Ligand code: SF4
């Protein structure tokens with residue numbers, strides 16, 4: 400089976416995957432895996448780097464489209480394409496292979512949203528849909544550890560990767576699970592959020608996050624016109640990133656943020672550029688714990704902030 404695993408990894412890397420790791424079925428803690436494929440023997444995690452350069456525009460306050468189009472291209476093009484290629488290698492060898500990409504437009508929970516996509520396009524409370532816990536399955540495959548922010552952190556890219564899975568009845572050699580060693584609970588992810596959407600323990604309020612991911616904080620959104628939220632009694636708190644938004648209020652706020660063209664496939668153009676993850680990356684890079692080194696550090700200047708004076 401090692402030969403088949405090597406062949407699979409080679410095909411996936413040819414399809415631009417950066418990290419491929421396998422977990423045996425007996426250590427997959429997410430019950431959804433067996434529900435999806437009762438005869439499964441192995442789960443293969445296929446991860447792709449998020450280019451560091453796609454964060455540069457938000458970092459400098461110059462161009463905001465590249466971060467979210469990077470996410471969109473990985474999720475809609477690169478990952479599904481590579482998974483199909485990898486599945487074909489396994490099926491060619493006589494094993495069944497089920498590709499699993501993130502399903503961003505369906506939630507099991509009635510009250511949650513997915514901050515990366517348009518909330519009006521999310522189908523909530525679909526308990527009948529079996530959704531993998533992407534973070535837990537990635538850890539069980541050996542990709543990395545879950546940081547305080549909820550993002551998976553790897554030695555290669557810190558919080559900067561996206562991934563999918565192949566579930567198969569082929570019994571491939573497993574990789575080791577990574578012992579947690581990257582997240583030191585520094586709290587930089589919590590501090591970096593422009594809308595305090597992460598609690599002190601890192602727990603995410605998905606609706607608050609959705610509003611500020613899309614740009615409700617004026618100090619981090621150069622496209623916000625002066626009359627934004629003009630009739631909203633909480634206007635100042637919203638644009639300062641200080642409002643506490645219930646799901647209903649968050650929807651009202653999000654629906655008024657139309658200052659920048661949306662992406663396709665329901666992806667929202669992100670104004671924060673996932674600042675929580677960027678801060679985490681900066682922290683891990685400064686600590687020197689990431690394997691992929693660059694000639695220069697990512698953060699070259701203090702984080703920019705627009706004034707609220709006269710707003
Ligand atoms: S920023 Fe710090 S606390 Fe947050 S996930 Fe990264 S290492 Fe952990």
Ligand code: SF4
Nearest residue numbers: 592608612671674675
């Ligand atoms: S920084 Fe952005 S993605 Fe992260 S929690 Fe805050 S709003 Fe959400």
